[in-house]
Amino acid sequence: MNEKKTSSLNPPSKEELPSTLTNFQRKEYRKIDFLLIAAGFLLITPILSVHRVTDFMIFCIFAMSFDLLYGYMGRLSFGHMLFLGTGAYSCGLFIKYVSGNPLIAILVGIAVAGLLGILLGLIIVRTTGACFALINLAFNHIGFFLVLSPLREITRGEDGFGVSASKLGFLNFSSRPIMFGSVLLCLLLVFYLLKRLTSSPFGIMIRSIKEDETRVRFLGYNTFLYKWITFVLAGSLAGLAGTLSALNYNYVNPNSMDVHSNVGVVFACLIGGAGNLYGALVGGVVYMVISNFLPIYIHRWEMFLGFSLLIITFRFRKGICGYLLGLWEHGAKKRLIERSAEQGVAKI
Amino acid sequence: MIYTIVYGFTIGAILYFISIGLSLTFGTMRVINFAHTLTYTIGVYALITLIALLKGYFALVAGLAILLVIPISYVIERFVIRRLYGESLDYTFIATFAISLIGVDAIKWIWGVNPYPMNDPIGKYLVFSGLSVPIYRIVIVLIAILLFFGLNLFFKKTIVGKIVVASLEDKEGVRCLGINVDKYFSIVFVLGSALAALGGVLYAPISSIHPYMGLSILLLSFAVVIVGGMGNLNGTFFSAFALGMVMAVTARYWSQGAETMVFIVMAIVLIFKPIDI
Numbered sequence: 001m002n003e004k005k006t007s008s009l010n011p012p013s014k015e016e017l018p019s020t021l022t023n024f025q026r027k028e029y030r031k032i033d034f035l036l037i038a039a040g041f042l043l044i045t046p047i048l049s050v051h052r053v054t055d056f057m058i059f060c061i062f063a064m065s066f067d068l069l070y071g072y073m074g075r076l077s078f079g080h081m082l083f084l085g086t087g088a089y090s091c092g093l094f095i096k097y098v099s100g101n102p103l104i105a106i107l108v109g110i111a112v113a114g115l116l117g118i119l120l121g122l123i124i125v126r127t128t129g130a131c132f133a134l135i136n137l138a139f140n141h142i143g144f145f146l147v148l149s150p151l152r153e154i155t156r157g158e159d160g161f162g163v164s165a166s167k168l169g170f171l172n173f174s175s176r177p178i179m180f181g182s183v184l185l186c187l188l189l190v191f192y193l194l195k196r197l198t199s200s201p202f203g204i205m206i207r208s209i210k211e212d213e214t215r216v217r218f219l220g221y222n223t224f225l226y227k228w229i230t231f232v233l234a235g236s237l238a239g240l241a242g243t244l245s246a247l248n249y250n251y252v253n254p255n256s257m258d259v260h261s262n263v264g265v266v267f268a269c270l271i272g273g274a275g276n277l278y279g280a281l282v283g284g285v286v287y288m289v290i291s292n293f294l295p296i297y298i299h300r301w302e303m304f305l306g307f308s309l310l311i312i313t314f315r316f317r318k319g320i321c322g323y324l325l326g327l328w329e330h331g332a333k334k335r336l337i338e339r340s341a342e343q344g345v346a347k348i
Numbered sequence: 349m350i351y352t353i354v355y356g357f358t359i360g361a362i363l364y365f366i367s368i369g370l371s372l373t374f375g376t377m378r379v380i381n382f383a384h385t386l387t388y389t390i391g392v393y394a395l396i397t398l399i400a401l402l403k404g405y406f407a408l409v410a411g412l413a414i415l416l417v418i419p420i421s422y423v424i425e426r427f428v429i430r431r432l433y434g435e436s437l438d439y440t441f442i443a444t445f446a447i448s449l450i451g452v453d454a455i456k457w458i459w460g461v462n463p464y465p466m467n468d469p470i471g472k473y474l475v476f477s478g479l480s481v482p483i484y485r486i487v488i489v490l491i492a493i494l495l496f497f498g499l500n501l502f503f504k505k506t507i508v509g510k511i512v513v514a515s516l517e518d519k520e521g522v523r524c525l526g527i528n529v530d531k532y533f534s535i536v537f538v539l540g541s542a543l544a545a546l547g548g549v550l551y552a553p554i555s556s557i558h559p560y561m562g563l564s565i566l567l568l569s570f571a572v573v574i575v576g577g578m579g580n581l582n583g584t585f586f587s588a589f590a591l592g593m594v595m596a597v598t599a600r601y602w603s604q605g606a607e608t609m610v611f612i613v614m615a616i617v618l619i620f621k622p623i624d625i
Contacts, residue, residue: 070438074438076437076438076441076442078441078445122619123615123618123619126618126619127618129380129436129437129438130380130437130438130440130441131574133380133438133441134380134567134570135614135615135618137567138567138570138571138611138614139611141564141567141607141611142607142608142611145604145607145608146608149604150604150605259563260560260563263445263449266442270442300453300457302449302450302452302453302456303449303450303453303454303457305446305449306446306447306448306449306450306453307446307450309442309443309445309446309449310428310443310446310447310450312442313439313442313443313446314431314443317439
């Protein structure tokens with residue numbers, strides 16, 4: 001929190017950065033993080049099912065890529081599904097028409113989504129606020145429409161098409177446990193990458209852009225470049241989530257690019273706590289549980305989603321993670337006060 | 349060719365009705381109103397419910413449907429939008445989106461998901477040297493032009509309009525004069541919603557009616573507002589008709605690409621004239 005404030009007011013010069021970075025590293029990289037995440041997902045596997053948890057983890061990757069854009073850079077996008085769909089479609093089409101190698105297909109999916117991010121980013125990144133959100137939405141709409149009708153010959157329109165990746169040694173993506181393992185690996189990899197990225201000077205820069213872009217530009221930084229790179233990264237990670245979902249379902253259809261599904265990832269980020277990777281993970285799981293199980297009990301679940309979004313915006317902005325973190329900080333402060341009272345120090 | 353022009357003007361007129369509300373709410377309150385889709389759709393569904401009761405009186409039913417939207421939009425303004433003044437745009441966007449989510453689900457609950465068919469209420473054609481043009485479309489264009497001059501008069505001559513125009517320029521300045529700006533904002537909001545409902549009611553007979561009909565038209569009118577300039581009333585008028593024309597001409601040669609073309613125009617405008625909102 002402190003680092004964030006000072007960086008927004010006064011971004012450290014390039015010589016100073018390495019020392020702050022090591023502080024960050026010491027604080028934020030812990031192997032236990034990865035163990036906790038892996039253990040958490042493995043623990044919920046027996047309660048739900050392997051297939052479902054794989055799905056949850058893919059959504060969590062998507063939510064983290066969205067969090068990079070919304071939570072860290074402060075740009076709300078309502079068209080992030082475009083990149084998920086692009087990844088899914090390019091992976092599926094590659095397997096269908098070129099080769100069945102799943103690893104190359106995943107790379108192709110990420111590359112195509114990244115390329116789309118590079119092209120669209122040139123236009124989209126110039127805007128901020130609601131304009132950014134709606135332009136993303138507009139492009140998502142165009143993508144959805146392109147898949148549905150002009151490219152019907154290739155994408156099979158509404159019906160979608162099957163994706164059957166060939167076996168690659170022990171990497172047989174049609175077996176559930178292997179799919180689970182590789183998605184978990186991808187999730188941890190993405191988590192590590194984003195953790196690394198968001199605590200690097202680059203991450204400080206994008207958080208400063210969130211706080212006050214004009215000031216950062218005033219200090220002589222090319223904010224456009226930083227925003228563009230972040231946008232492309234978020235797009236490619238969403239593309240990764242798309243390729244994984246295509247391999248997981250063995251099937252691609254326009255639902256993977258549906259404009260209306262965007263609300264899901266926004267909800268996930270907000271309920272978990274935006275600007276925090278744990279928030280994205282918790283929010284992703286909570287949203288997936290809600291969307292998987294609530295419709296069984298409540299028929300009007302979209303309405304439920306709407307009301308909870310309203311409650312979040314008015315009362316619960318920090319999300320679950322932010323709330324817990326706040327409680328913990330509050331407790332730490334209290335303990336500190338008690339300790340200083342014991343020692344008779346009138347500090348704080 | 350004449351048919352294309354008439355089609356373009358009709359679409360332009362409808363886009364004008366809907367985007368004027370968006371432009372006004374953004375210009376005055378700094379709120380991107382996603383709930384606009386909701387008032388639009390509610391207007392249409394009120395129309396199809398009432399028209400089953402009162403067959404033949406389209407104008408009367410349309411008026412009633414618009415009147416019905418006014419209290420609903422007031423409730424939205426009073427309980428949600430008013431709490432969001434001065435908040436960051438993201439939260440206003442999410443909150444209004446949540447409202448439209450609730451509203452669309454309520455519509456699905458009450459009326460069902462299936463699309464409703466609806467006929468042209470006038471049903472006569474103006475035969476014009478071998479070409480037949482539906483009179484209904486001409487009426488829509490005439491209403492739009494009347495509305496444009498009416499709104500111009502409203503904003504230039506009446507005191508309410510003058511206050512709204514002044515607060516488009518400088519909200520704090522108006523507040524410093526001792527005027528309760530919030531009251532006028534709710535008038536603007538209700539006016540915008542009623543105009544969206546008018547657009548929906550007029551557009552319903554020539555389009556398909558389903559719960560999600562608002563979304564695509566909202567995106568189009570957002571493109572109109574970007575091209576015309578946020579809070580710029582005359583700009584909105586001209587860009588609505590220009591983009592309507594773009595849609596019609598594209599639809600003539602490539603019928604599926606009409607909406608895409610509008611967004612391409614919007615992207616080009618944004619490249620040359622980036623806006624900071």
